[in-house]
Amino acid sequence: MKKLIAGVVLGVSLTTLAHGAGDPQAGEQNAAVCAGCHGQGGQKPVMGVYPKLSGLGEKYLYDQLVAIKSGDRAIPEMTGLLDNMSEQDLQDLAAYFDSQEMIVSQASPDTIDQGAALYRGGNLASGVPACAGCHNPQGKGNAPGGYPALGGQSAEYVIKQLNAYRDGSRAAGANAAIMMDVAAKLTDAEIEAVANYVSGLN
Template identity: 85%
Template sequence: MKKLIAGVVLGVSLTAMAHGAGDPQAGEQNAAVCAGCHGQGGQKPIMGAYPKLSGLGEKYLHNQLVAIQSGDRAIPEMTGLLDGKSDQELQDLAAYFDGQDMVVSQADPDLIDQGAALYRGGNMASGVPACAGCHNPKGLGNEPGGYPRLGGQNADYVTKQLQAYRDGTRAAGANAAIMMDVAAKLTDAEIKAVANYVSGLN
């Protein structure tokens, strides 16, 4: 009987870990202020330079909210918005947005081939690894590794972030060093092409 109880407890614990530590329903109650910039459910931001938050991955979203709240990741538009929120409230927000469906953008067909080649195979000549290695061949991200979903994200936002990694203005986070190294080897044309490709990746 003890083994059965232990098995049930372990199973419940693993299920909780698989779904993250946040409560999506609680997160929804605190997400209204986010809709002003990111759209309802984080699906349709008011500007292309703002990210879609839907389905990015709970771990990634939580890590970014923590970095923004602490000031490690400076985003002027979000100044003060997370002040006073507990870590559990940030977890809840992350869980809520992760549970929303990503609305895929429309990619520019003229740039798809170049972007696809870079995303899937990288650039061996310049040492750029394939984006798919960390972000999934379908752009779905890697939740355990904390790599966000890229498929469907706004091209303008992806471009802005890759440029920020390249120039060192985005340096916070567990995977920032990796992204800074990758972005340092990307040309402006490659950034534009791969950002366009992932925006329509479904």
């Protein structure tokens, strides 16, 4: 009987780990301070250069919150905001935002074909891989790998981040080296086109 109970407890524990270690309800209590910039539920930021946080992936969000709190990823607007939060608080916050639905933007038709081609097929001539390889053909990301969902993200924010990877000012995180290599091969026009495309991707 003890073995059976231990097996059930272990099974439940592994199931919990498989679905993330955060509690969205607990995270919601700490999310009020985030709404001032990122909007309610992280869905509608007050400015395009601020990211939408909804549905990005719990692992990715948690990793970014840890990097921001430690100072490895410097974001002046967030200085001090996470100082009093524990690791569990950050995990709960990540779980909360991941549980929220991404509100997809309206992409401009002007560069959508160029953006789609780059996102889905990359640029063989310059060695840019397809974004879809890590971020999913539908922009849903790869949660276990820590690659964020991009579908619906603000084009302004994506442009800002790709430029930050390209100039080396965003170098923190497990996948930063990959993104820095990719961004270094992108032209300004390609960055704008792919950012526009993902803003309307769902």
